Amino acid sequence: MAGSRREGTEVKRPTIADIASRAGVTKAAVSFALNGQPGVSAATRERILAIASEIGFQPSSAARALSDGRAGAFGLVVDRPARTLGIESFFMQLISGIQAELSRDHIALLFTTAEDQAAEIDLYRTWWAQRRVDGVFLLDLQLRDQRVNTLQELRMPAIVFGTPKGSGSLPAVWQDDTAATGTVVEYLAGLGHRRLARVSGIPRYWHTKLRADALREAARAAGLEAMSVEGDYTSEHGAEATRELLRSARPPTAILYDNDLMAMSGLGVAQHMGVRVPGELSIVAWDDSVLCELVHPSLTALRRDIAAAGAEGARRMVELVGGSEVGDFQEPPPVLIRRGSTGTPSPPDGRPPHPSAAP
Amino acid sequence: MAGSRREGTEVKRPTIADIASRAGVTKAAVSFALNGQPGVSAATRERILAIASEIGFQPSSAARALSDGRAGAFGLVVDRPARTLGIESFFMQLISGIQAELSRDHIALLFTTAEDQAAEIDLYRTWWAQRRVDGVFLLDLQLRDQRVNTLQELRMPAIVFGTPKGSGSLPAVWQDDTAATGTVVEYLAGLGHRRLARVSGIPRYWHTKLRADALREAARAAGLEAMSVEGDYTSEHGAEATRELLRSARPPTAILYDNDLMAMSGLGVAQHMGVRVPGELSIVAWDDSVLCELVHPSLTALRRDIAAAGAEGARRMVELVGGSEVGDFQEPPPVLIRRGSTGTPSPPDGRPPHPSAAP
DNA sequence: CCAAAGTACTATACCGGTTAAGTGTTCCCG
DNA sequence: CGGGAACACTTAACCGGTATAGTACTTTGG
Numbered sequence: 001m002a003g004s005r006r007e008g009t010e011v012k013r014p015t016i017a018d019i020a021s022r023a024g025v026t027k028a029a030v031s032f033a034l035n036g037q038p039g040v041s042a043a044t045r046e047r048i049l050a051i052a053s054e055i056g057f058q059p060s061s062a063a064r065a066l067s068d069g070r071a072g073a074f075g076l077v078v079d080r081p082a083r084t085l086g087i088e089s090f091f092m093q094l095i096s097g098i099q100a101e102l103s104r105d106h107i108a109l110l111f112t113t114a115e116d117q118a119a120e121i122d123l124y125r126t127w128w129a130q131r132r133v134d135g136v137f138l139l140d141l142q143l144r145d146q147r148v149n150t151l152q153e154l155r156m157p158a159i160v161f162g163t164p165k166g167s168g169s170l171p172a173v174w175q176d177d178t179a180a181t182g183t184v185v186e187y188l189a190g191l192g193h194r195r196l197a198r199v200s201g202i203p204r205y206w207h208t209k210l211r212a213d214a215l216r217e218a219a220r221a222a223g224l225e226a227m228s229v230e231g232d233y234t235s236e237h238g239a240e241a242t243r244e245l246l247r248s249a250r251p252p253t254a255i256l257y258d259n260d261l262m263a264m265s266g267l268g269v270a271q272h273m274g275v276r277v278p279g280e281l282s283i284v285a286w287d288d289s290v291l292c293e294l295v296h297p298s299l300t301a302l303r304r305d306i307a308a309a310g311a312e313g314a315r316r317m318v319e320l321v322g323g324s325e326v327g328d329f330q331e332p333p334p335v336l337i338r339r340g341s342t343g344t345p346s347p348p349d350g351r352p353p354h355p356s357a358a359p
Numbered sequence: 360m361a362g363s364r365r366e367g368t369e370v371k372r373p374t375i376a377d378i379a380s381r382a383g384v385t386k387a388a389v390s391f392a393l394n395g396q397p398g399v400s401a402a403t404r405e406r407i408l409a410i411a412s413e414i415g416f417q418p419s420s421a422a423r424a425l426s427d428g429r430a431g432a433f434g435l436v437v438d439r440p441a442r443t444l445g446i447e448s449f450f451m452q453l454i455s456g457i458q459a460e461l462s463r464d465h466i467a468l469l470f471t472t473a474e475d476q477a478a479e480i481d482l483y484r485t486w487w488a489q490r491r492v493d494g495v496f497l498l499d500l501q502l503r504d505q506r507v508n509t510l511q512e513l514r515m516p517a518i519v520f521g522t523p524k525g526s527g528s529l530p531a532v533w534q535d536d537t538a539a540t541g542t543v544v545e546y547l548a549g550l551g552h553r554r555l556a557r558v559s560g561i562p563r564y565w566h567t568k569l570r571a572d573a574l575r576e577a578a579r580a581a582g583l584e585a586m587s588v589e590g591d592y593t594s595e596h597g598a599e600a601t602r603e604l605l606r607s608a609r610p611p612t613a614i615l616y617d618n619d620l621m622a623m624s625g626l627g628v629a630q631h632m633g634v635r636v637p638g639e640l641s642i643v644a645w646d647d648s649v650l651c652e653l654v655h656p657s658l659t660a661l662r663r664d665i666a667a668a669g670a671e672g673a674r675r676m677v678e679l680v681g682g683s684e685v686g687d688f689q690e691p692p693p694v695l696i697r698r699g700s701t702g703t704p705s706p707p708d709g710r711p712p713h714p715s716a717a718p
Numbered sequence: 719c720c721a722a723a724g725t726a727c728t729a730t731a732c733c734g735g736t737t738a739a740g741t742g743t744t745c746c747c748g
Numbered sequence: 749c750g751g752g753a754a755c756a757c758t759t760a761a762c763c764g765g766t767a768t769a770g771t772a773c774t775t776t777g778g
Contacts (some may be wrong), residue, residue, distance in 0.1 A: 004721090011513070011562075013487075013488060015733090015735080016735065017734075017735095020737065025757075025758085026757075027734085027758080028737075028758065029734075030735095031736060031737080032756095032757090035736085037737090039737095039755085039757070040755095040756065041756060042767085044757085045754080048374055055483075057487035057488070058485060058486060059489065060425070060489060060490050060733085060734055060735065061421075061423035061424075061430075061490060061735080062420075062425040062430065062490060062733085062734080063733070063734035064417070064734080064736080064737090065421035065763090066422050066425050066735075066736095066763045066764065066765085067735045067736045067737090067761075067762080067763055068735085068736065071420075071421065073469075078451070086448075088448055088451055089447055091451070092437070092447055092450070092472065095471065095472055096471075096472040099472060103471075103482075106485065106489065106640070108486075109469065109470065109471055110432075110467045110468065110469060111454070111459045111468065111469075111470035111471075112454065112455075112467075112468055112470075113451065113454055113455040113458060123462075126465065127467075128372075129372060129417035130420040131372065131419050131420060131421055132420045132467055154370070172724095213745090232759085234649075235649055235652070237651050248757055259655075261416050261649070264653060265653055268655055272655065283561075290594055293594070294620075294623060294624055294627065295627070296630075296631065303735035309634060346669045374763090375764070376765095382727095384728085386729070386764085387729080387766080387767080388726085388727065388728080390765070390767085394766085396766095397720095397726095398725085398726065398727070399727075400725080400726060400727090401725080403727085418764080418765065419763085419764050419765065421763085421765090422733090422763070422764030422766090423734045423736065423764080423765055424765090425732095425763090425765075425766095426732080426733055426764075426765045426766045426767085427765085427766065427767095428733075429732085444740080463748095572759065670722080679770080
């Protein structure tokens with residue numbers, strides 16, 4: 001036969017029918033035995049289990065999905081531009097945390113990127129219509145997030161990573177951005193800083209807004225000045241925002257960046273401008289990563305156990321599709337890792353900041 | 360009823376049976392119409408298609424998988440330690456390239472991390488036994504790679520990203536590490552360098568070996584000295600290896616690092632030791648990324664179109680599971696992006712390398 | 719004008735699981 | 749000793765598609 005499609009080479013994978021005929025019982029009996037259901041004697045169950053493990057039986061995910069209406073898989077979509085690095089170790093950690101929880105139940109994770117939010121929503125609709133997934137994990141909740149509406153409309157189970165704000169009926173696994181911001185402000189105030197700045201992430205994200213509000217409030221409470229410049233997580237914006245802040249009439253003595261990448265490029269800009277870190281400027285990064293340890297001085301950063309959050313989200317997802325009522329979960333507060341980029345600010349304006357800056 | 364499992368809230372998703380009853384035909388007729396098979400009149404086909412799109416019909420992936428024996432999904436597993444960042448933008452680009460190709464056919468991608476290679480192999484076995492995937496993408500081929508044996512034994516389709524060496528019968532999408540190494544050596548020799556070094560990746564990887572051999576050969580051909588230090592892609596090893604090289608009796612004037620992260624920490628070490636870059640030391644990174652643009656001076660790097668490779672791999676995977684014979688594919692040669700970290704080496708030993716180094 | 723061929727379907731089996739309902743034994747108890 | 753329950757299964761339907769065989773009706777040709 002010409003044009004053979006590797007016929008005959010396919011290895012027949014065992015089914016419960018194979019086990020049944022070997023054990024001399026019916027498919028139903030095998031199913032009962034494998035699933036721990038009553039209806040078979042201990043001896044028969046034993047024999048069936050032995051045969052199953054001997055021939056390396058694993059149930060067909062498709063057959064099971066078709067039969068019990070569960071896909072046995074969850075979905076995770078990213079629609080951030082792929083080039084904003086530094087955030088990406090986040091995904092690896094999140095995924096390994098999620099998977100650690102799911103692999104025990106042989107649940108798979110569909111992971112992919114999408115061009116934009118519209119494409120992401122399309123993907124949810126398609127996945128749901130095709131019964132590819134039993135639910136999805138949502139990231140980076142936005143102020144009026146269309147995804148939440150769509151998922152609620154589809155009655156599609158979802159767990160939000162980020163913030164319970166604006167998640168509607170969707171359960172959230174969240175870190176307390178407000179408290180974490182307070183921690184940073186307290187720490188900097190304790191060092192003697194009086195003028196703080198923040199280079200924010202994209203303002204349409206909820207966590208950006210929460211952190212902005214928290215900074216304003218914490219600064220007010222501590223009697224500090226606080227200013228904010230908008231960034232977008234890229235190093236370019238981090239650099240630009242930093243230049244702007246340092247050139248201003250009353251530059252801050254400490255800057256909190258919304259991610260590690262911007263913090264890192266901010267450090268580079270400061271050093272390039274002859275501003276000593278931490279002598280004249282302290283730097284704090286939100287999201288700890290190897291990047292923070294890599295630069296000189298290394299960056300003080302807020303660390304969060306992302307894998308643990310992923311695992312918690314996965315657990316809640318399993319409960320949710322199991323039909324339980326699931327509530328929000330607040331992660332342990334992020335820990336401030338103190339490194340070389342923060343310190344007591346140098347004496348106020350008027351003194352020459354450093355030798356080489358003399359006109 | 361207590362303990363209700365959200366009964367009654369489930370939205371019934373449409374099936375071909377729904378379309379059939381609406382159109383007044385049988386399921387078979389609907390199937391023929393939807394799949395462009397003969398057996399229905401143009402008018403009926405039209406009517407069925409209209410109903411299908413009106414009710415938003417999408418075929419159940421499980422039913423289709425069960426029926427035609429295809430999972431409609433491929434798998435991708437990473438078993439690198441999650442903390443070696445800098446490499447990770449690689450995955451995002453690869454995945455988006457793969458998905459760009461697969462989404463057209465509504466094929467899904469299962470992505471996950473594994474503790475080690477044994478866990479990765481277990482996962483392949485499980486996926487295959489459960490018919491979860493139709494094939495897998497393999498990364499970071501090792502010298503005697505157990506995964507290749509397992510996949511061949513299972514007759515499980517697979518596409519290798521990396522090198523055709525040691526991939527056995529598995530088709531590979533690969534970049535020419537040998538030629539790329541030659542490009543770098545030529546470039547550095549042209550600048551006047553005579554002593555090159557390389558901080559390698561993990562030696563059990565094929566591409567590490569290929570690059571090592573290529574460097575030795577290219578250096579010999581150009582009449583240059585070449586040395587090699589082993590790294591493992593982490594910044595710690597990059598730093599340590601760099602210190603070792605720069606402290607040696609005859610330090611190199613140029614170092615090629617096997618990834619961006621090591622190159623970056625190598626730059627930090629050099630600067631910390633008072634070695635001017637690129638004056639006294641030129642630095643080249645394998646794998647371009649935002650990191651390379653972020654540091655001062657920015658890093659000369661080899662750039663590869665990872666998304667394009669992913670797309671090519673996905674195309675070949677589809678052909679492979681379709682039963683076609685699929686061969687290896689060589690990617691266009693990586694491009695050397697010249698940045699500030701490379702230049703003409705300063706005059707040979709004996710001159711004081713820099714002011715502050717005086718005893 | 720009637721058989722052969724084509725058209726447009728229908729009926730049905732199948733993929734590999736799960737599960738409700740049915741059947742034949744054995745056991746227990748009044 | 750007879751009837752019901754408990755046990756250990758079997759039978760058969762179902763999930764939602766695909767594919768093959770069969771059927772009724774129309775068209776064609778010698």
